[in-house]
Amino acid sequence: KNEVEQSPQNLTAQEGEFITINCSYSVGISALHWLQQHPGGGIVSLFMLSSGKKKHGRLIATINIQEKHSSLHITASHPRDSAVYICAVNYGGSQGNLIFGKGTKLSVKP
């Protein structure tokens, strides 16, 4: 079974800290997605990547295809970054279907 594992499950940080969330998967993929689920429940896409690194503001996503691993970094964390961060992978195929990790719940304290 294709699986997506995230670590840690829960993470508490102080405002300003550098944060890393990890995602690993079991077989080769076509692309990896990072999503954010707000405390109110809404889900938004942060990054989609198939290789290398992407940056948006204070968020950076990297992927190592050979090691089947991706990381999401948050620099200078802020309480508004508190959310659940979800990793999802696309194993190919014509439907664009994603397999989701269980999420990492981040809480940033002021």
Add this chain to the structure above:
Amino acid sequence: NAGVTQTPKFRVLKTGQSMTLLCAQDMNHEYMYWYRQDPGMGLRLIHYSVGEGTTAKGEVPDGYNVSRLKKQNFLLGLESAAPSQTSVYFCASSSYSGPLNEQFFGPGTRLTVL
């Protein structure tokens, strides 16, 4: 531009009752998806549609039916609700099906089956 909307936001059903969840998108997307999210588990795909008039089963389709009569709407039906269907349901849509397709999510429907 409302994006993806879901109706209703909350619902409580008794075992055996039926209901339909409505998902609507105004982005002219071809692809639409229904997911369920349960505590301690990742989002799981129930059914999806690759275009108007087409539907297909996802990972956990049992107990659900879907219809896509209009491109902008994707309906999820529960014919005879069971407590195991208590969950938060998310609808999503995307413009194409490639690996880097961005999926746009609705706000979710919290369903409780007693």
